[in-house]
């Protein structure tokens with residue numbers, strides 16, 4: 001909602017009406033951008049395959065808008081190359097890049113009705129009027145905004161204006177769609193619906209799309225692959241499930257998934273040939289020998305990342321003592337399906353690099369847990385939770401890098417990571 005880009009809703013108005021028919025990757029290679037002497041993007045390489053929907057996810061200020069503006073030609077990189085469908089466009093003006101962009105705040109021409117606003121760019125490209133009409137009508141139908149066509153922008157709600165801004169880009173068939181937080185102006189109910197419609201349109205057109213969002217759920221929902229940006233650098237690129245199940249570090253683990261992952265400081269121990277994690281006076285058993293990748297860390301401090309779905313209410317006396325942890329409830333959020341509990345565990349806070357994006361790390365170790373919605377728990381209650389160490393992501397306490405994931409115990413044949421082969 002910042003509107004910081006102050007955009008016009010569409011760029012490249014002088015390009016052709018259809019895409020160029022080129023094929024190839026779209027994005028940036030080795031791009032570095034600094035502003036006022038400080039780095040905004042540092043050696044970023046990020047390429048979407050032909051027709052791929054690549055989500056660019058990152059917290060506010062991570063450089064997402066700058067990245068799109070560099071691709072659109074609205075901002076210059078200090079170093080690096082920009083590619084649009086295999087064409088090197090680093091030095092081309094925006095109008096020759098064949099990109100259509102939706103900004104956080106897309107401006108509409110106030111004196112034209114929605115229909116004319118939508119067709120404006122196509123007309124400027126000398127598309128015949130009948131064809132413009134047909135394109136506008138069909139796209140309006142796809143985005144369910146037909147009833148808005150005769151209205152002037154002043155007669156629209158903010159959400160409707162946002163929707164028209166999206167439509168204005170999607171009437172074109174460019175080489176790449178650049179969508180910068182396109183749903184920012186919509187209310188929660190609209191967001192899910194419009195998100196599906198936008199995805200439907202770009203998929204039916206087969207146009208390569210870079211979809212920027214700070215909302216991890218949105219990124220997971222729309223993306224073929226998603227790229228996590230943090231402080232101007234790419235942390236991880238992969239399929240949504242890969243980022244969720246195999247985060248490369250505490251930043252990725254903390255930013256992807258809701259509620260945020262819980263983190264526990266622990267010491268990796270081996271006794272009687274079996275691995276375990278010492279948390280305070282308890283040892284969480286892994287029920288297997290120390291896995292090969294963890295062997296160099298035996299006896300050392302690690303960080304356990306545990307998702308809420310893997311932390312359960314301990315069921316009375318039946319849980320083995322060693323697997324249960326005592327905790328104090330610090331927040332209860334009712335979602336209908338669950339009570340989402342935030343739990344303080346009597347352990348030191350996690351200070352490993354990247355830990356700040358995850359569950360509260362200032363006052364002590366924090367876990368999250370889904371409790372049954374009817375469980376009568378209140379803030380301040382003492383609870384006992386069962387934790388299965390085999391479900392823990394294990395990170396180096398020194399670097400924050402991931403050392404072991406639960407899926408490593410039963411590896412899939414491959415985790416595709418290349419732009420083209422994985423779709």
Ligand SMILES: Nc1ncnc2c1ncn2[C@@H]1O[C@H](COP(=O)(O)OP(=O)(O)O)[C@@H](O)[C@H]1O
Pocket residue numbers: 004035036040058059060061062063064065066067
């Ligand atoms: N023109 C500019 N001058 C100075 N700093 C800028 C400029 N544009 C962006 N920045 C800085 O670059 C960083 C990334 O900004 P931006 O790309 O807008 O991030 P995002 O879209 O991920 O929120 C921010 O710290 C922002 O303050």
Ligand SMILES: [Mg+2]
Pocket residue numbers: 064065066180
């Ligand atoms: Mg932005």
